[in-house]
Amino acid sequence: xxxxxxxxRYLITVTGKKLxxxxxxxxxxxxxxxxxxxxxxxxRQIYYSMNVEVTDKGDVPEGYKVSRxxxxxFPLILESPSPNQTSLYFCASRGLTGQPQHFGDGTRLSIx
Amino acid sequence: QKEVEQNSGxxxxxxxxxxxxxxxxxxxxxxxFFWYRQYSGKSPELIMFIYSNGDKEDGxxxxxxxxxxxYVSLLIRDSQPSDSATYLCAVDNAGNNRKLIWGLGTSLAVxx
Numbered sequence: 001x002x003x004x005x006x007x008x009r010y011l012i013t014v015t016g017k018k019l020x021x022x023x024x025x026x027x028x029x030x031x032x033x034x035x036x037x038x039x040x041x042x043x044r045q046i047y048y049s050m051n052v053e054v055t056d057k058g059d060v061p062e063g064y065k066v067s068r069x070x071x072x073x074f075p076l077i078l079e080s081p082s083p084n085q086t087s088l089y090f091c092a093s094r095g096l097t098g099q100p101q102h103f104g105d106g107t108r109l110s111i112x
Numbered sequence: 113q114k115e116v117e118q119n120s121g122x123x124x125x126x127x128x129x130x131x132x133x134x135x136x137x138x139x140x141x142x143x144x145f146f147w148y149r150q151y152s153g154k155s156p157e158l159i160m161f162i163y164s165n166g167d168k169e170d171g172x173x174x175x176x177x178x179x180x181x182x183y184v185s186l187l188i189r190d191s192q193p194s195d196s197a198t199y200l201c202a203v204d205n206a207g208n209n210r211k212l213i214w215g216l217g218t219s220l221a222v223x224x
Contacts, residue, residue, distance in 0.1 A: 031210040042216040043156075043200070050210065090155055094210055098144040098163065101202070101212055103155040 002027045006091045006104035013081060014112050021076045021107050023091030031094040032074040033058070033101070034066065036087040043090070049074055081111045114139045116203050118215035126223050131188040133199050133218050138182070141206030142213075145177055145184045148200040150217065156200055160186060191222040 006023045013019055025032065034046040035058075045058030049068040063085055065077040074093075078085060091104040115138045125131045133147075144163055148156035160175040162168045162184065168175045174187040184203075188195055201215040 033211075040216075043214045045211070048211065088153070094212075097210065098204065100146055100158045100161050103157075106153075106155045108153075 002102065004091055004093050004102050004104040006089075006107055008107060009105060010108045012110045012112065015082055016080050019078050019081060019109075021078075021089060021091075021109070023074045023076065023104060024072050025074075025091075025093040025102070026072065027093060027095065027102065028071065029093035029095045029102075030071070032068070033092045033094075034064070034074070034076045035090045035092065036060065036085075037090065038087050046076070046089075081109075083111050085109065086111050114205060114207075114213050116201055116213045116215040118199075118201050118218045120216060121219040122221050123218055124221045124223060125191050127191060127193060129191050129222075131191045131195065131220055131222070133186040133188075133201075133220065134183060135185065135201030135203075135215055136183045137201075137203045137213070139203065139206050139213070140179075140182065142203045143206065144204040145175070146202040146212070147173075147175060147184075147186045148202060149195075150198045150200055152198075159199070188220075191220075193222050193224050196220055196222045 004025045033048040035043045047066040049055045089107045094101045146161045147159045150156045162175040172189045176185045198217040200217045202212040205211040
């Protein structure tokens with residue numbers, strides 16, 4: 001089954017404690033993205049990757065890092081999380097130009 | 113700034129009626145258009161995509177595209193309470209072919 005898998009689904013943590021949200025896709029897609037979604041603000045792209053070792057900032061990259069060492073994986077790293085990063089996060093992947101985007105199930109992140 | 117605009121709603125329709133959701137976009141070069149459905153706290157789910165002017169039908173859903181007027185719409189026939197969700201319009205960024213520009217979504221409530 002074609003899917004995007006992200007983990008964990010839920011995480012409660014404290015300010016400053018480094019965390020990683022993993023994302024993996026099995027569709028051999030080149031393009032992968034991370035989004036955060038907040039009430040009234042919609043989906044905002046954090047980072048994206050066009051291919052292995054090629055990443056770039058999206059619209060709200062501050063406080064986040066990513067890496068793309070393998071085509072299937074695109075982890076999101078919060079080196080020093082802060083409460084304003086409490087949000088619902090989605091990983092997504094996309095194949096050829098014009099094809100739809102596939103989303104993971106989301107990660108609900110709460111930072112106290 | 114490339115934008116996608118949707119009426120936030122809520123749009124309320126009785127069960128069995130036709131729900132009409134609209135989206136306008138600013139990038140005249142956009143070629144691919146997508147409608148996603150999102151239930152509260154869940155990930156966006158692809159409903160329809162359309163590339164050419166005119167109508168595209170899939171079951172109870174019809175997507176309509178008018179590139180000259182820069183709008184795309186989604187019609188839901190025989191609306192069901194299970195259609196109650198937020199509907200997101202997404203448009204390809206003509207300058208960066210993999211990035212989607214997202215509207216904030218229209219909330220639809222189908223009343224039994």
